[in-house]
Amino acid sequence: MSTAPLVITMGDACGIGPEIIAKAFAAGEAQGAFVLGDTAVMRRAVAQLGQSMAVATIEQPGDAAACPPRCVPLLQARGLPSDLQGAGIGRVDARAGAAAAACIEQAVALVRAGQARGIVTAPIHKEALSAAGVGFPGHTEMLQALAADPDEAMPPVRMMLANEELRTVLVTIHMSLRKAIDAVTFDAVLETLRITDRAMRRFGIAAPRVAVAGLNPHAGEGGLFGDEEQQIIAPAIAAARAEGIDATGPFAPDTVFMRARHAPGHPGEFDVVVAMTHDHGLIPVKYLGVEQGVNVTLGLPFVRTSPDHGTAFDIAGTGRADASSLIAALRMARRLSP
Numbered sequence: 541m542s543t544a545p546l547v548i549t550m551g552d553a554c555g556i557g558p559e560i561i562a563k564a565f566a567a568g569e570a571q572g573a574f575v576l577g578d579t580a581v582m583r584r585a586v587a588q589l590g591q592s593m594a595v596a597t598i599e600q601p602g603d604a605a606a607c608p609p610r611c612v613p614l615l616q617a618r619g620l621p622s623d624l625q626g627a628g629i630g631r632v633d634a635r636a637g638a639a640a641a642a643c644i645e646q647a648v649a650l651v652r653a654g655q656a657r658g659i660v661t662a663p664i665h666k667e668a669l670s671a672a673g674v675g676f677p678g679h680t681e682m683l684q685a686l687a688a689d690p691d692e693a694m695p696p697v698r699m700m701l702a703n704e705e706l707r708t709v710l711v712t713i714h715m716s717l718r719k720a721i722d723a724v725t726f727d728a729v730l731e732t733l734r735i736t737d738r739a740m741r742r743f744g745i746a747a748p749r750v751a752v753a754g755l756n757p758h759a760g761e762g763g764l765f766g767d768e769e770q771q772i773i774a775p776a777i778a779a780a781r782a783e784g785i786d787a788t789g790p791f792a793p794d795t796v797f798m799r800a801r802h803a804p805g806h807p808g809e810f811d812v813v814v815a816m817t818h819d820h821g822l823i824p825v826k827y828l829g830v831e832q833g834v835n836v837t838l839g840l841p842f843v844r845t846s847p848d849h850g851t852a853f854d855i856a857g858t859g860r861a862d863a864s865s866l867i868a869a870l871r872m873a874r875r876l877s878p
Protein backbone atom coordinates (compact mmCIF):
# COMPACT_ATOMS: atom_id res chain seq x y z
CA MET A 541 0.00 0.00 0.00
CA SER A 542 1.45 3.36 -1.07
CA THR A 543 1.29 6.43 1.16
CA ALA A 544 2.21 8.66 -1.76
CA PRO A 545 -0.55 11.07 -2.85
CA LEU A 546 -2.46 11.07 -6.12
CA VAL A 547 -1.37 13.76 -8.54
CA ILE A 548 -4.01 15.74 -10.45
CA THR A 549 -2.69 17.36 -13.62
CA MET A 550 -4.27 20.78 -14.17
CA GLY A 551 -5.18 20.18 -17.82
CA ASP A 552 -5.70 22.98 -20.33
CA ALA A 553 -5.62 26.31 -18.49
CA CYS A 554 -8.25 27.71 -20.88
CA GLY A 555 -10.76 24.94 -20.19
CA ILE A 556 -12.83 23.80 -17.23
CA GLY A 557 -10.03 21.70 -15.71
CA PRO A 558 -8.89 24.20 -13.06
CA GLU A 559 -12.46 24.97 -11.95
CA ILE A 560 -13.60 21.34 -11.63
CA ILE A 561 -10.43 20.64 -9.64
CA ALA A 562 -11.33 23.54 -7.33
CA LYS A 563 -14.87 22.16 -7.00
CA ALA A 564 -13.57 18.68 -6.19
CA PHE A 565 -11.38 20.09 -3.40
CA ALA A 566 -14.24 22.27 -2.14
CA ALA A 567 -16.44 19.15 -1.98
CA GLY A 568 -13.79 17.37 0.10
CA GLU A 569 -13.33 14.78 -2.67
CA ALA A 570 -9.67 15.47 -3.47
CA GLN A 571 -8.19 15.51 0.00
CA GLY A 572 -4.76 13.94 0.14
CA ALA A 573 -4.16 14.57 -3.58
CA PHE A 574 -2.21 17.50 -4.98
CA VAL A 575 -2.43 19.51 -8.17
CA LEU A 576 0.46 19.72 -10.56
CA GLY A 577 0.03 22.94 -12.49
CA ASP A 578 0.26 26.68 -12.26
CA THR A 579 -0.44 28.51 -9.01
CA ALA A 580 -1.83 31.65 -10.63
CA VAL A 581 -4.20 29.69 -12.89
CA MET A 582 -5.53 27.64 -9.97
CA ARG A 583 -5.95 30.77 -7.83
CA ARG A 584 -7.93 32.39 -10.66
CA ALA A 585 -10.18 29.31 -10.88
CA VAL A 586 -10.79 29.26 -7.12
CA ALA A 587 -11.53 32.99 -7.08
CA GLN A 588 -13.90 32.72 -10.06
CA LEU A 589 -15.91 30.10 -8.23
CA GLY A 590 -16.11 32.32 -5.17
CA GLN A 591 -14.67 29.52 -3.06
CA SER A 592 -13.10 30.47 0.26
CA MET A 593 -10.17 28.17 -0.30
CA ALA A 594 -6.43 28.71 -0.32
CA VAL A 595 -4.09 27.43 -3.00
CA ALA A 596 -0.93 26.49 -1.11
CA THR A 597 2.25 26.00 -3.09
CA ILE A 598 4.06 22.89 -1.88
CA GLU A 599 7.72 22.01 -2.37
CA GLN A 600 7.24 18.28 -2.88
CA PRO A 601 4.32 15.82 -3.20
CA GLY A 602 4.71 14.58 0.37
CA ASP A 603 3.81 18.07 1.67
CA ALA A 604 0.22 17.65 0.42
CA ALA A 605 -0.68 15.60 3.48
CA ALA A 606 -0.03 18.59 5.75
CA CYS A 607 -2.51 20.84 3.92
CA PRO A 608 -5.62 21.63 5.96
CA PRO A 609 -9.14 20.97 4.62
CA ARG A 610 -10.36 23.53 2.08
CA CYS A 611 -6.85 24.06 0.82
CA VAL A 612 -5.59 23.10 -2.63
CA PRO A 613 -1.99 21.86 -2.41
CA LEU A 614 -0.24 22.75 -5.65
CA LEU A 615 3.16 21.81 -6.94
CA GLN A 616 4.23 24.41 -9.49
CA ALA A 617 5.01 22.37 -12.59
CA ARG A 618 8.39 22.78 -14.23
CA GLY A 619 8.78 24.31 -17.64
CA LEU A 620 5.45 26.13 -17.91
CA PRO A 621 5.30 29.03 -20.39
CA SER A 622 6.05 32.27 -18.52
CA ASP A 623 3.16 34.04 -20.31
CA LEU A 624 0.57 31.33 -19.49
CA GLN A 625 -1.58 33.95 -17.73
CA GLY A 626 -2.25 35.59 -21.08
CA ALA A 627 -3.98 32.50 -22.45
CA GLY A 628 -7.68 33.35 -22.71
CA ILE A 629 -10.39 31.18 -21.17
CA GLY A 630 -12.41 29.25 -23.72
CA ARG A 631 -9.89 29.48 -26.55
CA VAL A 632 -7.32 27.24 -28.19
CA ASP A 633 -3.93 28.53 -27.07
CA ALA A 634 -0.56 26.92 -27.67
CA ARG A 635 0.68 28.17 -24.30
CA ALA A 636 -2.05 26.22 -22.53
CA GLY A 637 -1.24 23.16 -24.66
CA ALA A 638 2.44 23.38 -23.80
CA ALA A 639 1.65 23.79 -20.09
CA ALA A 640 -0.73 20.82 -20.12
CA ALA A 641 1.93 18.63 -21.74
CA ALA A 642 4.58 19.74 -19.24
CA CYS A 643 2.30 18.76 -16.34
CA ILE A 644 1.62 15.31 -17.79
CA GLU A 645 5.32 14.70 -18.37
CA GLN A 646 6.25 15.70 -14.83
CA ALA A 647 3.36 13.71 -13.34
CA VAL A 648 4.66 10.54 -14.98
CA ALA A 649 8.15 11.26 -13.66
CA LEU A 650 6.74 11.64 -10.14
CA VAL A 651 4.81 8.38 -10.36
CA ARG A 652 7.80 6.53 -11.76
CA ALA A 653 9.90 7.90 -8.89
CA GLY A 654 7.33 6.67 -6.33
CA GLN A 655 6.43 10.22 -5.26
CA ALA A 656 2.85 9.92 -6.49
CA ARG A 657 0.75 6.77 -6.53
CA GLY A 658 -1.38 7.49 -9.57
CA ILE A 659 -2.40 10.22 -11.99
CA VAL A 660 -5.80 11.84 -12.42
CA THR A 661 -5.75 14.06 -15.47
CA ALA A 662 -7.97 17.11 -16.00
CA PRO A 663 -8.95 17.59 -19.64
CA ILE A 664 -6.58 18.84 -22.30
CA HIS A 665 -7.46 20.33 -25.67
CA LYS A 666 -5.98 18.35 -28.52
CA GLU A 667 -5.71 21.30 -30.89
CA ALA A 668 -3.87 23.31 -28.22
CA LEU A 669 -1.55 20.36 -27.66
CA SER A 670 -0.86 20.16 -31.37
CA ALA A 671 -0.42 23.96 -31.61
CA ALA A 672 2.27 23.61 -28.94
CA GLY A 673 4.09 21.14 -31.17
CA VAL A 674 3.39 18.13 -28.94
CA GLY A 675 3.60 15.01 -31.05
CA PHE A 676 0.87 13.04 -29.26
CA PRO A 677 -2.85 13.41 -29.97
CA GLY A 678 -3.97 12.80 -26.39
CA HIS A 679 -3.07 11.66 -22.91
CA THR A 680 -3.30 7.97 -23.77
CA GLU A 681 -0.57 8.03 -26.40
CA MET A 682 1.62 10.41 -24.40
CA LEU A 683 1.36 8.34 -21.22
CA GLN A 684 2.14 5.19 -23.19
CA ALA A 685 5.34 6.77 -24.50
CA LEU A 686 6.33 8.21 -21.11
CA ALA A 687 5.68 4.93 -19.30
CA ALA A 688 8.76 3.35 -20.85
CA ASP A 689 12.40 4.40 -20.99
CA PRO A 690 13.50 5.51 -24.47
CA ASP A 691 15.32 2.19 -25.03
CA GLU A 692 12.36 0.08 -23.84
CA ALA A 693 9.34 -1.11 -25.78
CA MET A 694 6.20 0.93 -25.05
CA PRO A 695 3.50 -1.03 -23.20
CA PRO A 696 0.40 -1.80 -25.27
CA VAL A 697 -2.38 0.36 -23.82
CA ARG A 698 -6.08 0.81 -24.46
CA MET A 699 -8.67 3.41 -23.52
CA MET A 700 -11.56 2.32 -21.34
CA LEU A 701 -14.56 4.47 -20.50
CA ALA A 702 -16.78 3.30 -17.69
CA ASN A 703 -19.78 4.45 -15.73
CA GLU A 704 -22.18 2.67 -13.39
CA GLU A 705 -23.92 0.99 -16.31
CA LEU A 706 -21.39 0.33 -19.05
CA ARG A 707 -17.72 -0.33 -19.63
CA THR A 708 -16.21 -0.05 -23.07
CA VAL A 709 -12.65 -0.62 -24.29
CA LEU A 710 -11.55 0.67 -27.69
CA VAL A 711 -9.39 -1.00 -30.32
CA THR A 712 -8.64 2.32 -32.07
CA ILE A 713 -8.84 5.88 -30.76
CA HIS A 714 -7.42 9.17 -32.00
CA MET A 715 -7.26 8.84 -35.78
CA SER A 716 -9.53 9.40 -38.75
CA LEU A 717 -12.27 6.86 -39.29
CA ARG A 718 -10.58 5.79 -42.55
CA LYS A 719 -7.35 5.05 -40.71
CA ALA A 720 -9.21 3.41 -37.84
CA ILE A 721 -10.80 0.89 -40.19
CA ASP A 722 -7.34 -0.09 -41.44
CA ALA A 723 -6.07 -0.25 -37.86
CA VAL A 724 -8.63 -2.91 -36.94
CA THR A 725 -6.29 -5.87 -37.40
CA PHE A 726 -6.23 -9.37 -35.92
CA ASP A 727 -3.32 -8.39 -33.66
CA ALA A 728 -4.95 -5.15 -32.48
CA VAL A 729 -8.22 -6.89 -31.63
CA LEU A 730 -6.52 -9.81 -29.87
CA GLU A 731 -4.27 -7.45 -27.88
CA THR A 732 -7.33 -5.44 -26.86
CA LEU A 733 -9.07 -8.60 -25.65
CA ARG A 734 -6.02 -9.62 -23.60
CA ILE A 735 -5.67 -6.15 -22.03
CA THR A 736 -9.40 -6.00 -21.32
CA ASP A 737 -9.55 -9.43 -19.68
CA ARG A 738 -6.52 -8.68 -17.49
CA ALA A 739 -7.92 -5.31 -16.44
CA MET A 740 -11.36 -6.69 -15.57
CA ARG A 741 -9.76 -9.33 -13.34
CA ARG A 742 -7.70 -6.60 -11.65
CA PHE A 743 -10.95 -4.71 -11.07
CA GLY A 744 -12.27 -7.73 -9.17
CA ILE A 745 -14.34 -9.50 -11.83
CA ALA A 746 -13.27 -13.14 -11.49
CA ALA A 747 -14.60 -14.37 -14.84
CA PRO A 748 -15.04 -11.36 -17.14
CA ARG A 749 -17.64 -11.66 -19.90
CA VAL A 750 -16.27 -9.69 -22.83
CA ALA A 751 -18.64 -8.76 -25.65
CA VAL A 752 -17.01 -7.80 -28.93
CA ALA A 753 -18.78 -5.34 -31.19
CA GLY A 754 -18.40 -5.62 -34.94
CA LEU A 755 -17.13 -2.89 -37.22
CA ASN A 756 -19.84 -2.83 -39.88
CA PRO A 757 -23.60 -2.32 -39.67
CA HIS A 758 -25.20 -5.42 -38.13
CA ALA A 759 -21.71 -6.86 -37.70
CA GLY A 760 -21.48 -7.24 -41.47
CA GLU A 761 -24.85 -9.02 -41.90
CA GLY A 762 -23.17 -12.28 -42.86
CA GLY A 763 -20.73 -10.53 -45.20
CA LEU A 764 -23.29 -8.42 -47.05
CA PHE A 765 -22.05 -5.19 -45.45
CA GLY A 766 -18.35 -5.90 -45.09
CA ASP A 767 -16.22 -8.87 -44.16
CA GLU A 768 -13.95 -7.53 -41.37
CA GLU A 769 -16.04 -9.49 -38.89
CA GLN A 770 -15.36 -12.77 -40.72
CA GLN A 771 -11.76 -12.08 -41.73
CA ILE A 772 -10.41 -10.27 -38.66
CA ILE A 773 -12.68 -9.97 -35.63
CA ALA A 774 -14.08 -13.52 -35.36
CA PRO A 775 -10.60 -15.11 -35.73
CA ALA A 776 -9.26 -12.77 -33.01
CA ILE A 777 -12.15 -13.77 -30.74
CA ALA A 778 -11.40 -17.44 -31.42
CA ALA A 779 -7.72 -16.89 -30.57
CA ALA A 780 -8.67 -15.12 -27.35
CA ARG A 781 -11.04 -17.90 -26.40
CA ALA A 782 -8.24 -20.42 -26.96
CA GLU A 783 -6.30 -18.44 -24.33
CA GLY A 784 -9.17 -18.78 -21.85
CA ILE A 785 -10.72 -15.36 -22.39
CA ASP A 786 -14.53 -15.39 -22.36
CA ALA A 787 -14.91 -13.22 -25.44
CA THR A 788 -18.03 -13.53 -27.58
CA GLY A 789 -19.25 -11.86 -30.75
CA PRO A 790 -18.87 -10.08 -33.03
CA PHE A 791 -22.20 -8.53 -32.16
CA ALA A 792 -24.03 -5.76 -33.98
CA PRO A 793 -22.45 -2.53 -32.67
CA ASP A 794 -25.82 -0.76 -32.40
CA THR A 795 -27.43 -3.30 -30.07
CA VAL A 796 -24.61 -4.81 -28.03
CA PHE A 797 -24.50 -1.90 -25.58
CA MET A 798 -28.14 -2.25 -24.56
CA ARG A 799 -27.47 -5.92 -23.89
CA ALA A 800 -24.41 -5.08 -21.78
CA ARG A 801 -26.01 -2.27 -19.79
CA HIS A 802 -26.23 -2.85 -16.03
CA ALA A 803 -29.26 -0.94 -14.78
CA PRO A 804 -32.06 -1.55 -12.29
CA GLY A 805 -34.05 -4.52 -13.58
CA HIS A 806 -31.43 -5.15 -16.25
CA PRO A 807 -28.51 -7.22 -15.00
CA GLY A 808 -26.51 -6.94 -18.24
CA GLU A 809 -25.29 -9.91 -20.26
CA PHE A 810 -21.65 -8.77 -20.34
CA ASP A 811 -19.11 -7.03 -18.09
CA VAL A 812 -17.47 -5.00 -20.82
CA VAL A 813 -17.81 -4.27 -24.52
CA VAL A 814 -14.81 -4.06 -26.82
CA ALA A 815 -15.55 -1.61 -29.62
CA MET A 816 -13.56 -1.17 -32.82
CA THR A 817 -13.70 2.61 -33.09
CA HIS A 818 -13.78 5.65 -30.78
CA ASP A 819 -17.35 6.71 -31.41
CA HIS A 820 -18.86 3.21 -31.48
CA GLY A 821 -17.66 2.82 -27.92
CA LEU A 822 -17.88 6.30 -26.47
CA ILE A 823 -21.27 7.52 -27.68
CA PRO A 824 -23.21 5.00 -25.55
CA VAL A 825 -21.21 5.86 -22.41
CA LYS A 826 -21.30 9.64 -22.89
CA TYR A 827 -24.99 9.57 -23.83
CA LEU A 828 -25.70 8.32 -20.31
CA GLY A 829 -24.23 11.60 -19.02
CA VAL A 830 -20.88 13.20 -18.31
CA GLU A 831 -21.53 12.98 -14.58
CA GLN A 832 -20.33 9.47 -13.86
CA GLY A 833 -18.07 8.44 -16.70
CA VAL A 834 -14.41 7.78 -16.06
CA ASN A 835 -11.65 7.30 -18.60
CA VAL A 836 -9.04 4.75 -17.51
CA THR A 837 -5.90 3.93 -19.47
CA LEU A 838 -5.48 0.15 -19.37
CA GLY A 839 -2.05 -1.43 -19.73
CA LEU A 840 0.06 1.28 -18.10
CA PRO A 841 2.39 0.30 -15.24
CA PHE A 842 0.63 2.93 -13.09
CA VAL A 843 -2.93 4.13 -12.51
CA ARG A 844 -4.32 6.89 -14.71
CA THR A 845 -7.92 8.03 -14.65
CA SER A 846 -9.65 11.07 -16.10
CA PRO A 847 -13.13 12.54 -16.45
CA ASP A 848 -14.99 11.33 -19.55
CA HIS A 849 -15.45 14.85 -20.88
CA GLY A 850 -13.22 17.44 -22.46
CA THR A 851 -12.26 21.06 -21.90
CA ALA A 852 -15.82 22.39 -22.47
CA PHE A 853 -14.58 25.75 -23.77
CA ASP A 854 -18.20 26.83 -24.28
CA ILE A 855 -18.79 27.01 -20.51
CA ALA A 856 -15.24 27.52 -19.17
CA GLY A 857 -15.08 30.30 -16.61
CA THR A 858 -18.88 30.44 -16.13
CA GLY A 859 -18.91 28.27 -13.02
CA ARG A 860 -21.37 25.85 -14.66
CA ALA A 861 -18.96 22.95 -15.08
CA ASP A 862 -19.99 19.81 -13.23
CA ALA A 863 -17.13 18.23 -11.26
CA SER A 864 -18.85 14.85 -10.81
CA SER A 865 -16.90 13.02 -13.48
CA LEU A 866 -13.58 14.26 -12.05
CA ILE A 867 -14.75 13.18 -8.60
CA ALA A 868 -15.63 9.74 -10.02
CA ALA A 869 -12.15 9.63 -11.59
CA LEU A 870 -10.55 10.48 -8.23
CA ARG A 871 -12.56 7.78 -6.49
CA MET A 872 -11.63 5.21 -9.10
CA ALA A 873 -7.93 6.14 -8.93
CA ARG A 874 -8.04 5.67 -5.15
CA ARG A 875 -9.73 2.29 -5.55
CA LEU A 876 -7.18 1.13 -8.13
CA SER A 877 -4.12 2.39 -6.24
CA PRO A 878 -4.79 1.71 -2.55
Ligand SMILES: NC(=O)c1ccc[n+]([C@@H]2O[C@H](COP(=O)([O-])OP(=O)(O)OC[C@H]3O[C@@H](n4cnc5c(N)ncnc54)[C@H](O)[C@@H]3O)[C@@H](O)[C@H]2O)c1
Nearest residue numbers: 662663664665666667846848849850851852854855861862
Ligand atom coordinates in the same frame (compact mmCIF):
# COMPACT_ATOMS: atom_id res chain seq x y z
N1 LIG B 1 -9.69 13.65 -20.84
C1 LIG B 1 -9.45 14.56 -21.79
O1 LIG B 1 -8.41 15.19 -21.78
C2 LIG B 1 -10.50 14.82 -22.85
C3 LIG B 1 -11.68 14.08 -22.93
C4 LIG B 1 -12.59 14.37 -23.94
C5 LIG B 1 -12.33 15.38 -24.85
N2 LIG B 1 -11.17 16.07 -24.75
C6 LIG B 1 -10.86 17.21 -25.63
O2 LIG B 1 -11.61 18.33 -25.19
C7 LIG B 1 -11.82 19.21 -26.27
C8 LIG B 1 -13.28 19.61 -26.37
O3 LIG B 1 -14.03 18.44 -26.71
P1 LIG B 1 -15.59 18.41 -26.98
O4 LIG B 1 -16.09 19.80 -27.16
O5 LIG B 1 -15.82 17.42 -28.05
O6 LIG B 1 -16.21 17.76 -25.69
P2 LIG B 1 -16.46 18.35 -24.24
O7 LIG B 1 -16.66 17.17 -23.36
O8 LIG B 1 -15.42 19.31 -23.86
O9 LIG B 1 -17.84 19.16 -24.36
C9 LIG B 1 -19.01 18.56 -24.91
C10 LIG B 1 -20.26 19.22 -24.29
O10 LIG B 1 -20.39 18.75 -22.95
C11 LIG B 1 -20.41 19.85 -22.04
N3 LIG B 1 -19.61 19.46 -20.87
C12 LIG B 1 -18.44 18.81 -20.88
N4 LIG B 1 -17.99 18.62 -19.64
C13 LIG B 1 -18.90 19.17 -18.83
C14 LIG B 1 -18.98 19.31 -17.41
N5 LIG B 1 -18.04 18.82 -16.59
N6 LIG B 1 -20.06 19.93 -16.88
C15 LIG B 1 -21.02 20.42 -17.70
N7 LIG B 1 -21.00 20.31 -19.05
C16 LIG B 1 -19.94 19.71 -19.60
C17 LIG B 1 -19.74 21.02 -22.80
O11 LIG B 1 -20.14 22.26 -22.28
C18 LIG B 1 -20.16 20.74 -24.22
O12 LIG B 1 -21.44 21.28 -24.44
C19 LIG B 1 -11.30 18.49 -27.51
O13 LIG B 1 -10.00 18.93 -27.79
C20 LIG B 1 -11.27 17.05 -27.08
O14 LIG B 1 -10.34 16.28 -27.79
C21 LIG B 1 -10.23 15.82 -23.78
Ligand SMILES: N[C@H](C(=O)O)[C@H](O)COP(=O)(O)O
Nearest residue numbers: 678679680681835846848849
Ligand atom coordinates in the same frame (compact mmCIF):
# COMPACT_ATOMS: atom_id res chain seq x y z
N1 LIG C 1 -11.21 10.01 -26.42
C1 LIG C 1 -11.40 10.57 -25.12
C2 LIG C 1 -12.81 11.00 -24.94
O1 LIG C 1 -13.44 11.35 -25.92
O2 LIG C 1 -13.26 11.05 -23.80
C3 LIG C 1 -10.58 11.80 -24.94
O3 LIG C 1 -10.25 12.33 -26.17
C4 LIG C 1 -9.48 11.70 -23.99
O4 LIG C 1 -8.40 11.03 -24.53
P1 LIG C 1 -7.07 10.98 -23.70
O5 LIG C 1 -7.43 10.39 -22.36
O6 LIG C 1 -6.18 10.12 -24.48
O7 LIG C 1 -6.59 12.39 -23.62
